[in-house]
Structure formats: C-alpha cells, structure tokens
Amino acid sequence: MQFHHHGYVSGDPRVQPAAGTGIDRPRDLPDEVDVLIVGSGPAGMLLAAQLSQYPTVTTRIIERREGRLVLGQADGIQPRSVETFQAFGFAERIVAEAYNIAYMNFWGPDPEHPGNIIRTSRTDDYALKISEFPHLIVNQARVLDYFAEAAANGPARIAPDYGVEFTGLEVDADGVDVHVRHIAGARQGAVRTVRAKYVVGCDGARSGVRDAIGRTHVGDVSAHAWGVMDVVVNTDFPDWRTKCAINSTAGNILHIPREGGYLSRIYVDLGEVAPDDDHRVRQTPIDEIIRRAGEILHPYTLDVKEVAWHSVYEVGHRVTDGFDDVTPEGEGSPRVFLTGDACHTHSAKAGQGMNVSMQDGFNLGWKLGSVLTGRAPETLLATYAAERRPVAQELIDFDREWSSLMARKPGEISDPQELATYYLATAEFPSGFMTQYGPSQIVGGVRHQALADGFPVGKRFKSSPVVRVSDGNAVHLGHHAKADGRWRVYAFADAAGVELAAWAQLIAPTLQRFTPSDGDADAVFDVKAVYQQRFEDVDISGVPDLFLPRTGPLGLIDWEKVFAAAPSTWTATDIFEERGISRDGVVVVVRPDQYVAAVLPLAATAELATFFEGALLPAV
Structure with a gap:
C-alpha cells in the first residue's frame, strides 16, 4: 500500500483526504446531483465506493430503509468478487471473518437402504484451482458494510441517504427529474424532486426505476419451490461444516456452512408447485421446512436451536428487456441504468446474484466517473448495457441448468457423480472468470x-x-x-x-x-x-x-x-x-x-x- 506521497500520514492511510464534493458534504440530499443511485444493495454500494474516487462528481445514494442492512439474504462470494474486494482494499479483512469453502460433498440414497443417505463423493472446491482468491460465505450485510466504509473513506465521502423512497422519474435530453419521498428522519413526509444527470436503479427485483422507464422482466417462474433458512443446530450429520448437495428419496438439500463456525444455510426442496397454487407455497411455515429437512437428512438428526432468517421462493429466471432507458429506436446516450436484481433474477443456489450485481456496478461506476470528469466521451455509457446484458443471459442459462440438476429425484439420476462432475466442469463460470466482453471502443481486437x-x-x-x-x-x-x-x-x-x-x-x-x-x-x-x-x-x-x-x-x-x-x-x-x-x-x-x-x-x-x-x- 502506498501513501505519504502527499506528505506524512500518521493516521489510517485507508482514509483518503476529503476533496471536491467530499469537503463539507451537505447532510441533506441536495436538489441537484450528477449521479443519483437508487438502492443500497451490492451494486449500489459498490457503485458509491467507486464514484467516491471522483470527488468532482456529486453522487448521492438513496435508500428506503432507515439504516444499514441488518440481515442480508445473499451470502455466496465467488473468487472474482474477492478479487474485486482486493481492488477496493478490504479483501484480507473480509476473508478473515468469512467461511472459506474448501470442499463440496455430495450425498445420495444408500443403495442397500434407500431411505438413508450416504456420501457419494468429496470434491475439492474449484476456487484455488483457478485463482489465488478463495470461495467464501459471508453475510451480504457485511459486504455492504465494507463498501460503505470504502465510500465514506474515499475523497468524495459518500454515505447513503436513508429513509428516502423513490416514487418516479421523467427523463429529458439533459437529465432526469427524480421524485422522492422522505419516509423517516427530520423531513419525514416531505415530497421532493431531485434533478440528476444520471440515475442508476439498484433497487431490486421489484425495481421502481425499471418500471418508471418502461422496462420489463422477460422470463418465467419454474414450478418448483424451495424453503431457505439460516439456522444454528445440533446434529450428528458428519459434514455439517462442509458445503453439501444432498439428494434423497424425501427431497433435496443444498447445505452451506456460514461464517462464525456455527451458523448454516439450508435450501430445502419443497417439491413441485401445483398450477393453481397462486403462490400459496410461499406461506409454508418454518416448522414444515424444518420437518422436511429432517426427513431428507435421515438417518441423521437435526435439532434446530434458532432460526435467524427464513423464506420460501419459487425459482424464477428473468432478464430485463433493456439495461438502460435507450430504446432500440431511440437516439442519444442513456440517462437511466439498471443493475443487479433490477435487471436479472434467478435462483440463489448457484451463488451468483450478489456477485453478478457487484460486477454490474463495477462495470458502470468508472464509466460514469470518466464521462462526468471529461475523461471519456458520452458514448462510453452505451457500453454498459451492451456488455452486461449478455452476461445476465449467460447467468440465467447456467442457473436454469444448475437448478434443474439440483431438483431431480433419485430415480431421475443415472450417474451419482453427475452433479459433482458438472460442479467442477463449469467452475470458471460461477467463479466469475468466464465473462468476456466483445470488441468496442474500450475493447480492442485480437489480432495480436x-x-x-x-x-x-x-x-x-x-x-x-x-x-x-x-x-x-x-x-x-x-x-x-x-x-x-x-x-x-x-x-x-x-x-x-x-x-x-x-x-x-x-x-x-x-x-x-x-x-x-x-x-x-x-x-x-x-x-x-x-x-x-x-x-x-x-x-x-x-x-x-x-x-x-x-x-x-x-x-x-x-x-x-x-x-x-x-x-x-x-x-x-x-x-x-x-x-x-x-x-x-x-x-x-x-x-x-x-x-x-x-x-x-x-x-x-x-x-x-x-x-x-x-x-x-x-x-x-
């Protein structure tokens, strides 16, 4: 790490001197900004951390919540994400608190006693075979904390404006009028319009920004449901601290140990969903999820001591029909962008959602900064959608196949090693290293x-x-x-x-x-x-x-x-x-x-x- 080049530094060198908009940064959300980020999820917080390196750019990030995320849903951190953390200066610290996936074990029915499960294979995790960075499990809330720290310690001193809700926007040739409502704090109830040069929707699968620019999710929901829970338990299952894919006559489990040595996440197969279910499966009580998990683990026992969080979801695979506000017939540069779950949704079992969302933010952040500081032409901004939408489609295709393999019944599996083989054979994609952008103004040819x-x-x-x-x-x-x-x-x-x-x-x-x-x-x-x-x-x-x-x-x-x-x-x-x-x-x-x-x-x-x-x- 280099410092002292601007003179002797006696404090924490990770805290860069405030500059530009970071000096005497106004507490209240101003009426005019260069970039307004809507949502403080992984893409939004990475984007804020990146734009904090551009102190002449006025960046604000609004979040409907009243404070930091306490309990995040995502937890899988792929090697490419750890590599990104290293670029933002906190890889070593987050690795120290995370769970490092060293192996993934696979379990299936015992041929002699099909009601019981046995370990069918033990595989090394793929991460350190293809990278110097590990494959981690850590709560999304902690990832956001680290990016928030990077944003606050950057020259622009960016911090979220909590308790501010996005309600709509209008785009014109010169910028965007963004309508917001303060739902907490001293200005609670106030309705305002903020003028922004650019808006980035990082506001999740139910994105208001996406709806406001007329974009729609394209895809479907599969007829299969999963319960997921973060639990602390006592069990005699021998691989409880190892990542496992478990296939039994009673259903399937994806089991992922969590950070801290005691917490685990369990994805529990709830089976096929009837066509007329009308999402009633989402009301499945936690006791039923625990009961099914116990059946799948037989002959091992599962004594759940605490449930930190749980949910039920139906697997959906959707990609938004555009990642910015420029229509195929439109002219000019984009003013509004979509990232993360606002433009691609899928199952959680491949551990891709947070990871791909962060790469959306990384791709867009430096481009906005370069254009707004006059380093690059505005045409650069069109490369965001051109580069990231194909990646999202590749993700959906991969996740659809992985989810289908995970949900199979024992009678549908001819080779017990098939899932393990697929897990290792496709390692470069989930690791985040398969992405390859095509030729453009920022990607040259391959002649040399x-x-x-x-x-x-x-x-x-x-x-x-x-x-x-x-x-x-x-x-x-x-x-x-x-x-x-x-x-x-x-x-x-x-x-x-x-x-x-x-x-x-x-x-x-x-x-x-x-x-x-x-x-x-x-x-x-x-x-x-x-x-x-x-x-x-x-x-x-x-x-x-x-x-x-x-x-x-x-x-x-x-x-x-x-x-x-x-x-x-x-x-x-x-x-x-x-x-x-x-x-x-x-x-x-x-x-x-x-x-x-x-x-x-x-x-x-x-x-x-x-x-x-x-x-x-x-x-x-």
Whole structure:
C-alpha cells in the first residue's frame, strides 16, 4: 500500500483526504446531483465506493430503509468478487471473518437402504484451482458494510441517504427529474424532486426505476419451490461444516456452512408447485421446512436451536428487456441504468446474484466517473448495457441448468457423480472468470492475441507473481490495480530492454495528451514495466522515466512500477511463462474494472494511440 506521497500520514492511510464534493458534504440530499443511485444493495454500494474516487462528481445514494442492512439474504462470494474486494482494499479483512469453502460433498440414497443417505463423493472446491482468491460465505450485510466504509473513506465521502423512497422519474435530453419521498428522519413526509444527470436503479427485483422507464422482466417462474433458512443446530450429520448437495428419496438439500463456525444455510426442496397454487407455497411455515429437512437428512438428526432468517421462493429466471432507458429506436446516450436484481433474477443456489450485481456496478461506476470528469466521451455509457446484458443471459442459462440438476429425484439420476462432475466442469463460470466482453471502443481486437495468450482480450486480467525491483519483494502484479478509475498499462520488456525503452519514449506524448496538466503524471494511466531478468539484474537507474514518475505536490519518485519476471528467492514463477507472453515484448492494456482492453506489440505505438483516442478525450 502506498501513501505519504502527499506528505506524512500518521493516521489510517485507508482514509483518503476529503476533496471536491467530499469537503463539507451537505447532510441533506441536495436538489441537484450528477449521479443519483437508487438502492443500497451490492451494486449500489459498490457503485458509491467507486464514484467516491471522483470527488468532482456529486453522487448521492438513496435508500428506503432507515439504516444499514441488518440481515442480508445473499451470502455466496465467488473468487472474482474477492478479487474485486482486493481492488477496493478490504479483501484480507473480509476473508478473515468469512467461511472459506474448501470442499463440496455430495450425498445420495444408500443403495442397500434407500431411505438413508450416504456420501457419494468429496470434491475439492474449484476456487484455488483457478485463482489465488478463495470461495467464501459471508453475510451480504457485511459486504455492504465494507463498501460503505470504502465510500465514506474515499475523497468524495459518500454515505447513503436513508429513509428516502423513490416514487418516479421523467427523463429529458439533459437529465432526469427524480421524485422522492422522505419516509423517516427530520423531513419525514416531505415530497421532493431531485434533478440528476444520471440515475442508476439498484433497487431490486421489484425495481421502481425499471418500471418508471418502461422496462420489463422477460422470463418465467419454474414450478418448483424451495424453503431457505439460516439456522444454528445440533446434529450428528458428519459434514455439517462442509458445503453439501444432498439428494434423497424425501427431497433435496443444498447445505452451506456460514461464517462464525456455527451458523448454516439450508435450501430445502419443497417439491413441485401445483398450477393453481397462486403462490400459496410461499406461506409454508418454518416448522414444515424444518420437518422436511429432517426427513431428507435421515438417518441423521437435526435439532434446530434458532432460526435467524427464513423464506420460501419459487425459482424464477428473468432478464430485463433493456439495461438502460435507450430504446432500440431511440437516439442519444442513456440517462437511466439498471443493475443487479433490477435487471436479472434467478435462483440463489448457484451463488451468483450478489456477485453478478457487484460486477454490474463495477462495470458502470468508472464509466460514469470518466464521462462526468471529461475523461471519456458520452458514448462510453452505451457500453454498459451492451456488455452486461449478455452476461445476465449467460447467468440465467447456467442457473436454469444448475437448478434443474439440483431438483431431480433419485430415480431421475443415472450417474451419482453427475452433479459433482458438472460442479467442477463449469467452475470458471460461477467463479466469475468466464465473462468476456466483445470488441468496442474500450475493447480492442485480437489480432495480436498470440503475443500474450494468458491475457485474453475482453476477459479479466489474471494476475501472476512478479518481483518488485526496488526492494526485491514478490507481489502479485494485478493486486496493485486499485479501484481508482485509472487505466493500467503493463509493458512487458524485450530481452535486452531496448524495445521497451523506445516504446516508453514514443508513447509518452500520447499518455500526456490525456493527462490533466494539473494532475499527477499517472493520474489517468498507471504504467508499469516488467523485465524478463531477475530483479538483481535490473539496473533501476537505467529504467525510463515513464516508469519512475514523480507524483504528488512534493514530486516524489514512485519506485513501485518496475518489476522483474525471472524466479528469485521469493517466487518460483515467471509471468512470461505463466501467461504465454512473447519474449519480444508486449503491451497489455487493462481497463479500470480489471478487464483486458488490448494486447499489442511494443512497436505498435500508433495503434495504441488510436485505441486511446477512441476510449478517452484529450485533457483540457
């Protein structure tokens, strides 16, 4: 972690100095804002944390609740989300309090005594096989707390305006009139209109923002119901602290241990729903859910000591017909956006809802910030819907298949290992690493992909250990990429470093063209060099100035942008080998949301300049 570059810091370095709108931030919701976020769920709070890095942008987030979420429904945290937490600065702390999924066990009927269940397989969890980040279980409320902390500690000092209800909106060419009602606090009962340049609906499956812009959910509800409960129990079931999929003659359970060592979440199969049920199944009492769970676990016993939360739901798979307010026949840029459950709903058993919602927010946040600060053209905002709607459809397709497999009866299962096989075979998708954005103004072509096979264009930048030349410490290259709205440019050197030096000299004017004259040299582009040699063999005094920028009001040299790839005492890996990087050198450009935007040879400085001219606006 870097600090002191603006002068000595004696307090918590995670609390950034207030700036812009964060200085003397008004307590009351103002009449005019740049961005109004409706809803403080995972997408909304991540969006607020991201926009807190843009202090010249006035951002407010309204929430109907009177305070923080106490009991969240979602709990599964996929590796891509933990990677995102790392970018926002709290991965280590949330990992420490979470439950880490190391295994998933599968249970089925005992062939000799079909009324009993036996363990049929034990599988390693997929997370650490494909990432350095774990697969976690932690209450959604705690995730929101951490993002709230990041938003409040950012320069813009963003905090939710609680007790404010969205009631409607009208869009015109210049902005949005948003109607709100204060339902708690000193202004309770007051009805107001807030003028916003942009509105983001993060207000859940019953989204008022979605309804206000005429968007509709497209999809259906399956004829199957599940009861879900968070419980503390005593039981003789031996895998109680291991994630399990349990199939029995009495039904199915997905069992997920929760954080804290004692709490567990149980999804209990309530069976097929009659066509004329009219949602009466949702009134199933908790005692009935517990009874069915006990039957499924036979011959093991289940003594429920406390129910922290429970619900009943029918599996639904829906995608909204548009993720912003621009119709297919419409012209101009979007003014209103939808994220999370407001634009995609599905079952909870694949552990995707909160995770995909957060990536919606991450995708949109830096784009709004870049447009509102004049870094990027307004056309950038159209890429949000273009990129995220296909992801939502892929999620629905995956969840429909996973839910169907989970709900099968024993007689419908020919291979007891099928569910375990599917769980492992599809690991990259639920982990959050399958997403690949297509070509656009912020995703280049794949003509040079062979120069860095391990960094597919359009997919998230997959980190690897390197050695920092200045001090010999082994670090993950991608872990330096914080959620600060900057583009990352990784320049992998040729063997002698001659081509890299020429690249640095030729590309510097292009980077300066998009960098504000009153900002740090790396305010927009965080440029790093990775040499092929051991760190001891890299003469840092001969490294081009581009990789040793002077930053902050004191003009201090940043020594942490130069790395070495060859194995050393502290790392056995070589990123050139790990990621298939050409030894002739290559440039990998990464977007502020950690997705690879371009792969180019060192000689292609003109092509790189053209790419940035399409993605960004010259600084004024």
